[in-house]
Amino acid sequence: MRLVIDKQEIRFLDLTWSGSKYNAARQVSFTYPSKIGYAISPGSILTLHEGNRTLFEGIVFSKQISNKSHEMNVVAYDRLIYFLKSEGSYNFKTTTVGNVIKKVAADVGVPVGSIADSETSIKLDSMISMNLYEVILQAYREVKNKTKIVYMPVINGGKLSIIKAGETVSDFSLENGINLLDSSFGESIENVKNKILIVDDKGNRVGEVKGDGLSQWGTFQGVYQKEEGKNSNTEAKSLLHGMDLEASVEALGNINCISGKAVTVLDPTTKLKGLFYIDEDTHYWNRGQHTMSLQLNFKNMVDDEL
Template structure:
C-alpha cells in the first residue's frame, strides 16, 4: 500500500489537497506519451467549516506516491455540478505539448537521440535520459508534431537495433527508454497481491508472412511465421526493398508485432513502480500466466485508503510506431 500526497499550485500558492478528494486516478499507456490524472476536489460553497481551494485551468498539479513523483502536470479540464460540492479535475502531463505542438525540421545523418535533444532544446522542454541508438536518420519533417518527429526517428532506429522505444515524462523531463527486462520486476500472484486476471486470444491483426519485393515488383523472398500459418493460414504483408533499408529486420518486426494477440489484464494491489513501458512477473494457475510480461497500459486508483492498479500486459515488447515526414534521398 503506497502513501500519496496531492498538491495543487494556484497563483503561486501550494495547496496540499490530499484530504480534499475521495479518489485519485492516474493512468498511462505505451501509445500515449502523456499520463493523465483525475480526481474529484471537495469545494464546499456554503460550508464555512470546509477549506476552499481555488482550481483553474493551467494550475500545476503534482502527485507523490511513497515520496516519489508519480505525476507532474497541469489542469486541463474542470467540471462543476450545481447539485454537488465536488469539482472533477482532469489533468495531463507535458506529453500533451509534444503531441499538440508542430514544427518543421530537416535532419541529415543525426541520430534519434540528437534529434530528440535538438527538438526539446528548441521548444524549452527539459531532457532527461535518452536511449542511445547510434543510428543516423535522414528525414524531412514539414509541419509535424514534436512527438511524431521524435517517435519517427526512434521507429526508424528500431528497425536496425531491434529494440522498442517509448517516450514518457519523469517529472518535467522527457525520457526516451528502451523497453528492457528489469531484474527488479515486481511479482504478482494469488494470495499476495493479485485480485483478478483475464486472458483473451485473437488473430484479428495477424500477419503470418511478409513478402519482400524489389523496386521492379520482383519477389525477392518471403519471411514466415510457420506456427501462425499452421493455425490460421496465410495473411501476407508486402514490403519493398530500398537502399539502406534492412528489410529482413523490418519483416521480422512486422511478424513479431502482428502475431496472434493475447490481451492480458490483471488487477492487483497497488505498486507505484508498475508503469507502462516496464515489466512484471505474473504467476496465476487458472489463466496459465507464468513468467515475465510487458506493461502496455496502467491505471492506478487510490480510493478509501486502498491503492489498486489495473495493468494491460503483453508477452511481447511493442512500441508506438510512427513514420511521419519523408526520407531524404539526396
Template sequence: MDIKVIIGQLDVTELVQTATTSGNATIFDRKLNLKITGTIDGRKRALNVEEGARVLFYVDDVLDFVGVLFAQDIESYGDMNLIAYDTNIYLAKSNDSLIIKNKKASDVIKQIARDYGIEIGQIDDTGYVIPYYKAEGTLREIILKVLNLTKRQTGLSYFIGNDKGKLTLKKGAKPSERYVLSAGENLLSVTYHRTIDETKTQIKVIGGTKGKETIITVKDSDKRVKYGVLQEVEIMDESATASQVKQRAETLLKQKARLMETLDVEVLGVREVKTGTAVRFFDEMTRAPGDYYVAADTHEYRAGLHTMSLSLERTYELEYIET
C-alpha cells in the same frame, strides 16, 4: 498509504476524495484526475485554482507526478473534478515539420525538447542513424515516426516517459523478479485474451530502384501449417538496398509471426508499476505465466487504499504510424 497534492502553492490534500493516475504506451503523457470536495459548508466554493497551475502528487512522501492543470469541472453541490497532465502533453499540442539528415531518433527527440522548452531526463541512445527523412505532424507523431523507422531497422522498441516533469526515452525494460503479480497474493481479478487476428505467417518486402526492385519473401513454416497463409506486404523506398530489404522482412516476420496474448488485471497497487514496466505473472486458472510489459495502467487512491488496473502484453509495440 498516504498521498499529498499541491496545486500551485496550495496544499489541497485534505479536500481530495479520489486521486487517479493513468498512462498508455501510445499516448506518451500521464494523466492525474482528482475528485475534490470544493466546498466546506455546501454553499460557498472553497477552492479556486487556475488552468496552467503546476500540480505535484506524492505517494508516501515520494514525488510520483509533476504536471499542469488543464481542465476543471464543479458541480452545484460543490464537488470538483480536476484534470492535470504531465509535460509530455505538449508533444500532442504542437505541430511542426522537420528535415532529418543523418540523425538518430534520440537526437531528434532532444532537438524537439530544446526547441519547445521541454526538460529532458534520461534519453537512451537509439543507435540507428536515419539518413534522410521529412517528418510532419504533431511532435508526438514525429517522434513515433522516427521511433518506428528505428524499430524497422533494429527491431528494438523504446518507451517515451516522464520522470518528475522531465521527458525520458528508455529502451524496453528487461523482465525481472522485482514486480510479481500472483494469484493468492496480490491479484484481485484477471482476464486473459488470445487471438491470431493480427498474426502474419508470411512477409513480402519490396524495395530498391524502380524497375530493379529487390523482392524478399520470408515464411514461418510451422505457423503457416498451424494458422494458414497470412501475408503482409511492405513497400520500401527506392534508396533501400537488398540487405536492408532482407533485414526488414526478417524483422517484420519476427514481430508479426506470433499469437497475440494480453492480460487485463486488477491488483493491489505498486506505485512504481506503470506503462513500460516489465512484470512477471502467475495464475493457475488462466495458465498464462511469464513475463509481460505494462501497455496501459490506471492507479486509484481512495481512503487509504491503492489499487491498479493494468493491461499487459508479451511485447511492447509502438503505435504504427505511416512513414
C-alpha cells in the same frame, strides 16, 4: 498520497493515475467537493507525491463541475502531451539522436533530462508537418536498429527523458491469494499478418516472406515496397505479426507497476506464470485504499511503437 496544485494541498475524494503505450502522456484525474474553493484552472501545475517520491508532474488541462454530485473533476497530463499535440518540420540528415531530442524538446519548451544512447549517429529523411512525438519515435527506431534495444520517452521531474523499456519491477510479484485480486487471459488473431509481398516501385512482385499460422488461421497479407539501401527480406519480416497473447489483472497497488515495465505474475487459476510487460496501467486511490488494473503482454510491446 499528497496532491498539490500551485502550492495548494488538495483533499481529493478519489484519484486515478494512469499511463499507456497507446497514449504516451501519463494522466491524473481526481474529484473533490465543489464547495471547497481551490484555485485551479487550465495551466495550473499539478504534482502527485508518495512519501518523498514525486510520481507525477503535469499541467491541468480541464475541470468540470457536476450539479448532481456537487463534485469537481480535474484532469491533468504530463509534459509529453506537448509532443503529442504539436507538429514540426525538420531536415536533420545525419546527426546524433541526442541532437534530435534536444531540438524537438526546445521547440515546445520542455527541458531535457537523460537521453539513452544520445551519441548514436542516425540518418533521418526530411520531416514536414510531422507530429513531434512521431519524430522522437522515428529517431529511436533508427537507434533500435543499431542497438537492438527498445526505448521509451517518459517525463521525469518535469523533464523529457528517454529510457530503456522493459525494466522488471524489482522485489515484487503478483500472486494469487496475496495481492492479486483478479486476472484474465486471452488469445487473439485480430492483428495477424502472416504473409508479406515484396514489390518494386512499379508494384511488381519480386518476393515474399511468410509467418506462422497460414494453414491454421488463413492468410493475412501485407505489402512491402523495396527501399534503396535496405534489405527487403529483413524489412518485410519486420511487418509479420503473430497471435497476440494478452492478460489483465486487478491487484493491490504498487506505484512501480507502470506501462513500459515488466512484472512477474503467478496465478495457477488462469495459468498466468512468468514475466509480463505492462502495456497499460491504471492506479486508483479511494478512501485511502490503493488498487491497480494492469493490461499485460507476453513480449515487450513498446517495440511496436519504436
